[in-house]
Amino acid sequence: MNNLNHANVLVVGAGIMGAGIAQVAAQAGHAVLLYDARDGAASQAIEKLKQTLDGLIAKGKLGADVATQTLARIAAVESLHEAADVRLVVEAIVENLSAKRSLFQQLEGIVATDCVLATNTSSISVTAIAHGLLHPGRLVGMHFFNPVPLMKLVEVVSGLQTDPAVALDIFDLSGAWGKVAVHARSTPGFIVNRIARPYYAETLALLQEQAGTPAAIDACLRAAGFRMGPCELMDLIGHDTNFSVTQSVFDANFFDKRYVPSLLQREMIDGGLLGRKSGRGFFDYRVGAVKPAAAAAAPSSAPAAQALCLHGQGPLAERFAAALTLTGISFECMSTSDWIGLAVDGAQLRLTDGRTATQLGADVALFDLPLAAASALAWAPSLRACEAWTEAAPRWLQVLGFSPQRMADAPALVVARTVAMLINEAADAVHQGVCTAEGADAAMKLGVNYPAGPFEWLARWDSAGVVALLDALDAHYRGERYRVSPWLRQRA
Ligand code: NAD
Numbered sequence: 468m469n470n471l472n473h474a475n476v477l478v479v480g481a482g483i484m485g486a487g488i489a490q491v492a493a494q495a496g497h498a499v500l501l502y503d504a505r506d507g508a509a510s511q512a513i514e515k516l517k518q519t520l521d522g523l524i525a526k527g528k529l530g531a532d533v534a535t536q537t538l539a540r541i542a543a544v545e546s547l548h549e550a551a552d553v554r555l556v557v558e559a560i561v562e563n564l565s566a567k568r569s570l571f572q573q574l575e576g577i578v579a580t581d582c583v584l585a586t587n588t589s590s591i592s593v594t595a596i597a598h599g600l601l602h603p604g605r606l607v608g609m610h611f612f613n614p615v616p617l618m619k620l621v622e623v624v625s626g627l628q629t630d631p632a633v634a635l636d637i638f639d640l641s642g643a644w645g646k647v648a649v650h651a652r653s654t655p656g657f658i659v660n661r662i663a664r665p666y667y668a669e670t671l672a673l674l675q676e677q678a679g680t681p682a683a684i685d686a687c688l689r690a691a692g693f694r695m696g697p698c699e700l701m702d703l704i705g706h707d708t709n710f711s712v713t714q715s716v717f718d719a720n721f722f723d724k725r726y727v728p729s730l731l732q733r734e735m736i737d738g739g740l741l742g743r744k745s746g747r748g749f750f751d752y753r754v755g756a757v758k759p760a761a762a763a764a765a766p767s768s769a770p771a772a773q774a775l776c777l778h779g780q781g782p783l784a785e786r787f788a789a790a791l792t793l794t795g796i797s798f799e800c801m802s803t804s805d806w807i808g809l810a811v812d813g814a815q816l817r818l819t820d821g822r823t824a825t826q827l828g829a830d831v832a833l834f835d836l837p838l839a840a841a842s843a844l845a846w847a848p849s850l851r852a853c854e855a856w857t858e859a860a861p862r863w864l865q866v867l868g869f870s871p872q873r874m875a876d877a878p879a880l881v882v883a884r885t886v887a888m889l890i891n892e893a894a895d896a897v898h899q900g901v902c903t904a905e906g907a908d909a910a911m912k913l914g915v916n917y918p919a920g921p922f923e924w925l926a927r928w929d930s931a932g933v934v935a936l937l938d939a940l941d942a943h944y945r946g947e948r949y950r951v952s953p954w955l956r957q958r959a
């Protein structure tokens with residue numbers, strides 16, 4: 468039986484997160500007090516919640532009785548002293564260490580010693596917030612995602628002094644509130660904001676070296692199953708917000724080059740291109756503007772070939788064999804080959820392994836990791852490829868069922884490098900005891916809607932292939948960004 472199942476709850480901060488947390492707690496049956504330092508803010512938040520619930524009733528998504536009961540359980544208070552008998556405080560005030568510290572120190576003078584203190588901080592060390600408390604063991608991170616009523620994930624963040632029993636109570640309580648909780652150790656970015664960094668960083672790096680367009684990169688990652696491409700997602704989040712999370716993870720890691728923020732994004736912020744909210748980011752959101760689409764090649768028949776050979780084995784090679792068989796083109800199979808793809812009259816069209824096409828030869832074209840059903844797929848020819856092969860290679864990709872998106876010859880193209888880096892970051896998080904592999908998978912699927920968790924991708928790919936790809940990126944760029952996680956290297 469959870470200690471907090473019937474706890475009276477105080478939510479401090481009636482902003483976007485606090486109001487959502489109050490709603491979720493009340494819907495789960497708790498009596499909730501809501502406090503905000505700004506006069507009238509808590510009452511206004513409850514009034515706004517009433518309007519939201521009325522809207523849900525009108526749409527038939529919520530029963531009127533549930534809405535009435537939920538609202539009846541929430542009361543605004545004008546002073547923290549009115550909350551002396553609560554058993555749980557969830558803090559969602561301004562993201563500022565000294566403000567959070569002084570709030571909790573003040574609360575210790577008001578609530579009972581067994582009252583659990585939870586912070587919804589998204590970036591501040593839970594260990595640091597607890598510093599100076601009389602009972603630091605009862606302070607724990609309870610990190611919800613926005614919008615709170617809809618997002619399933621709660622990161623339960625333990626600082627150095629957090630009592631494991633308190634973390635467990637918050638873990639169980641989150642489940643009772645309809646959420647999926649994941650334990651995290653208090654480290655920069657916790658789980659989601661840390662592991663997600665490469666999703667943005669790799670695209671920003673590709674754009675900086677002019678390897679592709681925002682529309683093409685977005686199309687490739689959407690085709691891999693991500694709900695939004697990184698460019699449209701950064702435009703939605705706001706480049707200033709996205710940059711500041713990257714900057715805080717970079718600073719908190721003592722300027723580890725792995726997390727270095729992007730010059731390109733800095734320039735966009737300096738120029739006021741903040742994304743949707745300012746009307747322009749990577750894309751133009753002003754009235755009448757048309758969002759550019761990724762290239763769509765006209766349907767093409769298979770180019771002429773004297774000798775066609777399918778290299779490699781496994782699910783991808785089998786998928787290619789099926790596509791070639793459907794066209795009626797005759798081909799040989801070289802299943803013992805150490806690469807996957809097609810050899811056409813001596814030229815090669817092969818799956819990226821992290822090396823560039825130019826490194827691999829003259830008439831070589833590489834294609835990206837196809838993660839989902841056939842669709843937009845990045846490809847790049849060698850700088851030394853002849854014109855005829857540069858023209859034929861994407862037509863072969865069409866034969867194999869893809870919509871080819873031409874990129875510059877950047878190592879590991881788009882999806883392969885992004886997914887490898889997400890796996891690498893997740894592996895480091897597990898290596899450092901931030902979370903378990905299962906926790907990382909759940910967090911990324913529920914916190915940022917990834918189509919699979921990093922360790923699920925790893926199970927489908929192989930550790931040696933991921934490490935080889937990252938090593939090739941590391942050799943190409945030199946620096947710390949593509950440093951392989953010791954956890955991953957050991958498994959390879
Ligand atoms: P917000 O600005 O919408 O709300 C903060 C509220 O706290 C305001 O109403 C403000 O008046 C009140 N406040 C400020 N200082 C206070 C104090 N000392 N005592 C009482 N009330 C005080 O902010 P938000 O987006 O709801 O974020 C709140 C917290 O949740 C932050 O720590 C933030 O990092 C975290 N968080 C935010 C998101 C998000 O997407 N917005 C997601 C996860 C976590």
